[in-house]
Amino acid sequence: MTDQLAALSPGSTIGILGGGQLGRMLALAAARLDLRTLTYGTGAEDPAGQVSTRHIHAPYDDDAALARFGASCDAITYEWESIPVRAVEIAGAGRTVAPNLTALRTAQDRLLEKRFLSELPGVSVAPFRDASGTIDALRRAVAEIGLPCVAKTRRGGYDGKGQAMIRTAADIAAAWETLGGHALIVEGFVDFTREASIVCARGQDGEVCAYPLTENVHRDHILHTSTAPAAPSVHGGDDGRPGDIARTIADALDYVGVIGVELFDTAEGWVVNEIAPRVHNSGHWTQDAGCTDQFEQHIRAVAGWPLGDCRPAWPVRMTNLIGEDAADWPTLARDPSARLHLYGKTEARPGRKMGHVNRRSG
C-alpha cells in the first residue's frame, strides 16, 4: 500500500480461531482476494476447515497447537465470541489480532459489556445490576431493577440460552435454580416493538462503514429472518441513529473488523441489546446484495486493506435454515429467487444453523 497501513499482501495467511460457518464464509471470501486461511477448531470436519487453506483441529486449551497455529499466520481473527481469551493471547502473541482483546473481553461478559455501553454518549442500554454469588444478591438486583426483569448469565449465553424471565418475585427461586451456578446479571425488561441490528466494519485506519439497519425476526430465540434495509423506526426522528451508535461503539473499542450491534426499537428510542465482535448472522444478506459482503469486509479490515462498498443495490431478506429446514434444498435449488448457502454440517440437529437463503425483497 502506498499509505501507512500495514496491509498484508496477497498470499499472506489469516488465522481464524473457530471452525463454524462464520469461519467458513470468511475463508471463502479471503480466497477471492488470494488471502490464505488457517482455521483452528475442535473437529476434523469443521465447516470452516472444509474450505480453508489449512485446518488445525485441537482443543482450545492445547497451548502447543495454538502456538503452532499462530506461528503460521500473518494476522489472527476469530469467528466465535466464546473463544477463550487465553487461546487468542497464545495464538496471537506478537502479531496483529483483530478484533482486539478488549473488544473480545467486553463482549464475552454481559456485565462488562453493559458497563462499557452505558458509558458511551448517545448509547442507551437496559438498566442492569450485577447479581452474582448468592440468591440474596439476585433478590437485591431484582428489587433495584424492578419487575419484570431478566436474569442472565454473564458469560456464554446465546440463542436464548442462559436467560430466565422474572415476572414476579416468585420467579426468583426458579431463576436461581437454573442459573445460580453462574455469575449473573439482572437486566430491566425492554418493551420493544421490534429487533434490529447494525453490522458495521472498521478498518485499521479508523475508517467506518456501516451496512443499513437490518430488521430481525426470531423464532424460538433463534434468528429466523433478517431484512435490509429495515423500515424506519415508527418512533421516528432517529433513522440515522443506529449507524451512529455502531460507529461510537467501534471507535470506543478501537475496533478492527466487522462488529454486530443488536438493537431494540422502543418508544424511548434505540436500546442496544448486545454486541458481537465478529461477522454476524444478521449480515448474511450482504452476500447477495450487490455490495462487498461482510465476510470480505472483515477480511479486508483484518488484513489492513481499505474497506469495500457497503451500500446494497437492492433490499434483501435472509432466511436461516435451521435443523431440518436444510432438507428442503431441492426446492430451494430450483427457486430462481433464492441464493442458497449451505454450511457443510452433516448432522441436522434441532436448532442448528445449517445454511441460509438470500432473496431480493424489492
Added chain:
Amino acid sequence: MTDQLAALSPGSTIGILGGGQLGRMLALAAARLDLRTLTYGTGAEDPAGQVSTRHIHAPYDDDAALARFGASCDAITYEWESIPVRAVEIAGAGRTVAPNLTALRTAQDRLLEKRFLSELPGVSVAPFRDASGTIDALRRAVAEIGLPCVAKTRRGGYDGKGQAMIRTAADIAAAWETLGGHALIVEGFVDFTREASIVCARGQDGEVCAYPLTENVHRDHILHTSTAPAAPSVHGGDDGRPGDIARTIADALDYVGVIGVELFDTAEGWVVNEIAPRVHNSGHWTQDAGCTDQFEQHIRAVAGWPLGDCRPAWPVRMTNLIGEDAADWPTLARDPSARLHLYGKTEARPGRKMGHVNRRSG
C-alpha cells in the same frame, strides 16, 4: 429431488480435472452449496488446489492417480480443455462426466470442431480445409480457401499461439516452418467488426440458460476486457441470434455444464470462431452482476441441479489482470467500484492471467 434428475446431495464430491483459476472459482462456488471438490493438477500449489476440499497433484498420464481420483468423486468435470481425453476416460470410468467426451474431443481439434459447427443449422463458421502432413497440403488448402487466410494447429493453440497469418503465397513457407510439425487446418480470414461471446449453461434435463452477449477486447491475443450486455450488432436484425447459436451447439452436443462460444460480428452476420467446453474467461463478469455466476451454474449442471438465474441485474465490465497488472492490487483494493479476484499464482509471468476485476458499467 422430486423429479427424475440424478442430483447429487450436499456433501457429495465433484472431481475437477485441472488445477488453474477456473477450477479455483468452481471450487469456491461449489463450497457455497456444500458440494465438496477434489481437484487434480500437476502442481502442489495449483490455484484450484489451494481452495478445493482436497487436491491430488500428479501428471495427467498417471493412471493410478487418475483412478484414485475418480474413485473419490461422485461426478467428474474439467476446467482445462487441453486435458488428455484418456485422462478423463480413466478418471471418469463408470461415473457422470460433464461436459461429455464428445464435447471435449470436438473442442480439442479445430478440424472436428469446424466440421461439427458447419453442419449445424443457423451456425456459420469461416471456410476451412484440412492442411496436415506436407507443405503441399498446406499450399493446396491455402489455394482453395484464398488469401488472406490463417494456418492453425488443429490442437493445443490458445491466446494466439499456434497460428500464422498468410497474406501472400510467400508466407506459406514461414507458416510451415513454424507450425509444420503439427496437424494443421487453414481457415479463411474473417473480416469482423468486433469479437463477442456467449456463455451458456445446459442442465442434465436439457434446460438451457444463456447469459447475455458479451463483447470482448483482446490485447496481444489475450482477453483484456469483457463487457456485458454487449451492444446490439451494428449489422442489425439478429440480436437474439447468438443465444440461439449457443443453444443449437449445446443441444447438438447433448452438453451438460457451461460452454463458451466465441463469435465474430461481421457484415454477413455472426460467425462462430470456436467453442470452449468449460467456464469461460469472458463469463467472469457474472460473479458480480447480481445473478447466479457461471461457476455455480456449471457446478449445478454437473451435480444435476436445476440451473440458477442468469439474468444480470446491471451491466458489468471485466478486466483481466495479466502478469504485472496484479501488482496494482493496492490501488484496486481501494477502488470502491472494483470487485477484485486474485488467483493465488505466485509468479507473475508476462501474459499470465493473475486475476480480474469486475466493475459495474452502468
